[in-house]
Structure formats: structure tokens, C-alpha cells
Amino acid sequence: MNKLIAALCCVLLVAAPVLAQDKGKAEPEKKAPSAAQKKQQDRMRACNAQAGEKKLAGDARKKFMSECLKG
Numbered sequence: 001m002n003k004l005i006a007a008l009c010c011v012l013l014v015a016a017p018v019l020a021q022d023k024g025k026a027e028p029e030k031k032a033p034s035a036a037q038k039k040q041q042d043r044m045r046a047c048n049a050q051a052g053e054k055k056l057a058g059d060a061r062k063k064f065m066s067e068c069l070k071g
Contacts, residue, residue: 043068043069043071044069046068047064047065047068047069048065050064050068051064051065051068
């Protein structure tokens with residue numbers, strides 16, 4: 001009986017690293033942004049650059065960005 005318990009412990013020690021591997025969980029591929037998302041990202045970059053040029057900060061920057069992003 002003791003030999004059986006010892007054998008099971010050895011098997012578990014050997015099998016534990018094998019069971020812990022994530023073989024099936026690869027990183028999902030990122031999709032390219034849609035045309036609408038790309039347009040919004042471009043608008044955000046442009047508005048952010050304008051706010052930076054004007055050296056806006058805090059509430060003034062938030063207000064400017066909101067108005068700028070509305071179009």
C-alpha cells in the first residue's frame with residue numbers, strides 16, 4: 001500500500017508541469033480597426049495635437065476635446 005501511494009505521488013509530481021501548460025490558449029489576433037474607428041482615432045489625434053499646441057490643461061482641455069470631437 002505504501003508503494004502504491006509513493007508511486008501515485010511520483011506520477012503527480014511528474015504530471016503537474018504537463019497539466020499546467022496552456023497549449024490551447026494562444027493570444028487572440030487583434031482585428032484591424034473599422035473605417036469608423038479609424039476615423040475616430042484620426043479625429044482624436046488631431047484634436048489632441050491642437051489641444052497640445054494651445055497648451056490646454058484640466059477643465060479647459062476637457063471642454064476643448066469634447067467640442068473638437070463633436071465635429
